[in-house]
Every structure is written in C-alpha cells, then in structure tokens.
Amino acid sequence: MAPTPTIRLHVPGPLRDYCGGAAQLSIQAPTVRTLLEELERSQSGLYGNLCDETGRLRRHLNLFVNSDNMRDLEGVDTKLAPGDEVILLPAVSGG
Amino acid sequence: MADRVILTIGTKKGVFVAEAGKPRRSFALRGPFGPGIPVYSTLIDTRGTPRLYASSCNPFFGMKLLRSTDMGRSFKETKSAPAFPKDDGRALANIWALEPGAGKKELWCGVEPASLFRSNDGGDTWQMVPGISNHDHARKWEPGNGGLCMHTIIRDGKRLHLGISTGGHYVSEDGGETFQASNQGVGAGFTPDPYPEFGQCVHKMARHDDAPGRLYMQNHGGWAEWTGPGGPHPGIGVLRSDDHGRSWRSIAKGLPSDFGFPIVVHPHDADTVYVMPLDPATRSCPGAAPAVWRSENGGESWSRLARGLPKKQSYFTVLRDAMDVDRLKTPALYFGTTTGQLWIGREGGEQWDCLNDALPPIHNVKVAVV
Numbered sequence: 001m002a003p004t005p006t007i008r009l010h011v012p013g014p015l016r017d018y019c020g021g022a023a024q025l026s027i028q029a030p031t032v033r034t035l036l037e038e039l040e041r042s043q044s045g046l047y048g049n050l051c052d053e054t055g056r057l058r059r060h061l062n063l064f065v066n067s068d069n070m071r072d073l074e075g076v077d078t079k080l081a082p083g084d085e086v087i088l089l090p091a092v093s094g095g
Numbered sequence: 096m097a098d099r100v101i102l103t104i105g106t107k108k109g110v111f112v113a114e115a116g117k118p119r120r121s122f123a124l125r126g127p128f129g130p131g132i133p134v135y136s137t138l139i140d141t142r143g144t145p146r147l148y149a150s151s152c153n154p155f156f157g158m159k160l161l162r163s164t165d166m167g168r169s170f171k172e173t174k175s176a177p178a179f180p181k182d183d184g185r186a187l188a189n190i191w192a193l194e195p196g197a198g199k200k201e202l203w204c205g206v207e208p209a210s211l212f213r214s215n216d217g218g219d220t221w222q223m224v225p226g227i228s229n230h231d232h233a234r235k236w237e238p239g240n241g242g243l244c245m246h247t248i249i250r251d252g253k254r255l256h257l258g259i260s261t262g263g264h265y266v267s268e269d270g271g272e273t274f275q276a277s278n279q280g281v282g283a284g285f286t287p288d289p290y291p292e293f294g295q296c297v298h299k300m301a302r303h304d305d306a307p308g309r310l311y312m313q314n315h316g317g318w319a320e321w322t323g324p325g326g327p328h329p330g331i332g333v334l335r336s337d338d339h340g341r342s343w344r345s346i347a348k349g350l351p352s353d354f355g356f357p358i359v360v361h362p363h364d365a366d367t368v369y370v371m372p373l374d375p376a377t378r379s380c381p382g383a384a385p386a387v388w389r390s391e392n393g394g395e396s397w398s399r400l401a402r403g404l405p406k407k408q409s410y411f412t413v414l415r416d417a418m419d420v421d422r423l424k425t426p427a428l429y430f431g432t433t434t435g436q437l438w439i440g441r442e443g444g445e446q447w448d449c450l451n452d453a454l455p456p457i458h459n460v461k462v463a464v465v
Binding site: 048052 | 154156178179180183185186187
C-alpha cells in the first residue's frame with residue numbers, strides 16, 4: 001500500500017492567527033476531503049474559516065491543488081500526491 | 096467617569112464607535128473595527144462592565160462575533176460564533192440580532208437562516224434554541240430581499256417575541272422553550288391569503304416596559320395600490336398590539352406611507368413612537384425629502400420631524416436596525432443611511448444634524464449611555 005502523501009498547505013495571511021501563525025502546514029492526506037477532515041481534527045479554528053457547518057468549502061474561498069482550482073478537478077475527491085502544494089485564496093471581490 | 100454617550104455603527108465595511116459627553120455636541124469616531132467586513136448587528140451591553148458586540152459577516156471565512164471590553168477602542172473575536180449542529184444541514188449566513196438576556200452574561204442571537212441561539216457566557220459559546228429554530232414552520236419560511244433573517248428579539252420576563260422576515264411574529268410564553276406564530280391582523284401583500292397564519296415580512300418590532308402587553312410593529316406595507324390576488328391592503332405596514340402580540344391593528348393612518356424599516360419607542364414615554372416612512376418602490380422617503388414621523392399618542396396621529404434634514408433629492412434608505420434613541424432626560428434620536436450619513440435628532444427629533452456624511456453604507460446604529 002502506498003504511503004499517505006504529505007502535502008504542503010499554504011495558509012492565507014488573515015487565517016494564520018488560527019493556526020499559531022503558521023504560513024504553511026505539512027499534512028498527510030490522500031485527497032482534498034481527507035485534508036479537510038484532518039484540519040477539522042487538528043486545526044479546528046482554521047477549519048471553521050474554511051468550511052461551513054455542513055462541511056462545504058465556503059463559497060467565496062478557492063482551494064487550488066498546485067495551479068488548478070479543485071472545482072476544475074474532482075472537487076473534494078481530488079487526489080493528492082507527495083509534494084503537492086495546496087493553496088487557499090479568497091475570491092476576488094470589490095466595492 | 097462622567098456619563099458618556101456611545102454609538103455603535105455597523106456598516107458595510109466594519110463597525111465604528113462614536114463617543115460624546117452628555118451634551119452630545121460632537122462625537123469622536125473610532126474604527127473601523129473588523130475592517131472591510133459587513134456588520135449587520137451590534138449590541139452595547141450595559142450590564143456590569145460595558146461590553147460592545149458586533150457581528151462580522153465575513154463572506155470568505157464565515158461569521159464572527161466581535162467583542163470590546165474597552166468601550167470600543169479595540170475588538171476581539173469571541174471564542175466562537177453561533178453555528179448550526181453539524182447534522183442540521185443549514186449553514187449560518189448572517190447574524191442579525193444581538194440582545195441581552197437574564198443575569199449578566201446571557202445573550203440571545205437571531206441569525207440567517209432564521210434561527211435563534213443563546214449564550215450563557217457572554218458570547219463565547221452558543222447553543223441553538225430548537226423551539227423556534229426547528230419549529231414546524233421553519234422550513235416553510237421564505238427569504239425576503241434581505242435574506243431569511245431573525246432580526247428582532249424582545250424579552251418580557253418569561254415572554255419572548257421574535258420578528259422574522261419572512262416568517263412573521265412568534266412568541267414564547269415559557270422563556271424560549273416553545274413558540275407560537277402570533278400574527279392575527281398582520282397582513283401580507285405578497286401571498287394570496289392577505290392574513291396568513293405566518294409568513295409575514297415583519298421589518299421590526301418595539302416595546303416599552305411601562306406598557307405591558309403593548310407592542311409596535313413596522314411590517315412590510317406599501318400594498319395600498321395592489322390590484323392582484325386579495326386586492327389592496329392599505330395600512331398593514333404600521334401596527335400595534337395591546338395583548339402581548341396576540342392581535343394587531345393598524346396605526347398607519349396619517350403617515351405618508353406605511354412602508355418602512357425601523358420603529359423606535361421613546362425611552363420615557365410608551366405612547367411616543369417613531370417611524371421613517373419610505374416610498375415602497377424606491378425605499379427612500381416620499382418626495383425624496385427625508386423625515387422621521389412621531390406619534391405621541393400610541394399611533395392615533397402622527398407629526399413630521401424634518402427640521403435640519405434635506406428638503407429634496409435625497410434617496411437614501413434607513414434600514415431596520417439603523418435608528419435608535421438614547422435614554423437621556425431629553426433623548427436624541429439617531430439614524431444611519433445607506434449612503435453613509437449618520438444623523439442625530441436633538442430634542443427628541445425636533446432638530447436634526449448630520450454627525451458624519453461619509454461613512455460606508457450603514458446597516459445598524461445602537462446607542463447607550465454608559
């Protein structure tokens with residue numbers, strides 16, 4: 001059985017206070033879904049900013065696996081590979 | 096420390112705090128706190144050491160509740176904000192109402208989608224109140240233009256009144272365990288049944304301790320010209336109850352429009368009530384000439400208060416929680432506009448002055464003397 005990949009999660013600046021100031025977190029997760037589940041378990045304050053009570057990624061937050069938005073891949077079922085970079089970015093807004 | 100008049104101003108881009116001495120000649124403005132994030136509800140909790148609260152409706156990272164223990168010089172997030180149970184299926188979209196409860200630390204919170212939460216520790220932890228949040232009617236309520244929001248919480252001993260848009264008025268007689276729809280006489284112009292059991296678009300409600308059983312309501316009026324199902328419904332927008340909200344009657348006669356959002360009661364006279372009638376199409380004052388209207392006899396007649404306000408070409412809206420009145424001997428009214436103006440109505444609204452004309456769009460204005 002292949003080992004669970006370790007990925008690097010980039011935390012946006014406004015959320016770093018929720019994970020001890022870390023700009024990046026190394027997390028073992030084979031899919032985006034398990035990544036979010038691991039965050040819910042180990043970083044509940046950060047997780048609450050990313051997902052609503054139903055477990056859905058917040059509407060105006062984008063999660064990229066390397067350079068691809070997970071919504072263009074397989075959503076939360078997107079597979080992760082060792083060394084992948086997962087980037088969280090708020091959607092563009094104005095006004 | 097001498098009495099200070101504190102205003103919390105919830106805006107599209109954070110919460111501001113304004114402070115003045117009792118003469119209220121000029122207000123010092125602080126903020127924005129929670130910058131860039133819309134604030135729809137604030138509370139100045141004067142029980143014990145004053146605490147200021149502001150909801151922070153973060154479109155990216157979810158709902159936060161901010162709290163200040165230094166009279167609005169700084170705000171910090173509470174340990175948690177209201178949240179639905181994981182298996183509920185609903186997700187919090189906004190926080191619309193914050194009200195003090197019993198003791199020194201109980202708080203009530205009305206949210207969107209319309210539900211009620213209670214905290215026993217000053218806002219650090221929250222529990223959903225199932226009696227209304229899971230009421231048989233709850234999944235039948237429909238959102239209005241502002242969302243499906245629980246915006247009014249009025250405590251009266253063990254009795255608890257709630258205003259929901261678009262759900263109507265609900266009352267609990269047992270401290271919040273169970274709730275009943277209580278809308279007899281509250282009209283709805285947007286359903287074939289002009290007086291449904293529930294589903295009215297209540298905009299705001301108010302009461303006074305000196306008038307047990309009496310409630311005032313600003314309902315969604317503006318249906319006098321309606322020619323569709325049910326025909327015209329004149330006068331359903333401004334209402335009064337004298338039996339704890341069991342039945343309601345119109346007190347709109349004499350107003351230029353029965354549409355509006357806020358309704359405020361004088362702090363020392365239960366018969367004096369203020370509304371701001373709006374044209375239902377534009378949500379601005381009739382004739383584009385802003386005015387607050389005052390009744391000094393419980394809604395039997397009304398007079399226009401506009402000295403100092405613009406006389407023409409003003410198209411702002413004053414939203415449901417954007418008007419309040421302080422509790423000084425001669426109280427002043429305050430309202431904030433969707434165009435970012437903050438006004439004070441001195442001498443009970445006889446003379447209006449603009450305190451600030453360039454804030455972000457204002458959702459909420461609360462005042463307290465501390």
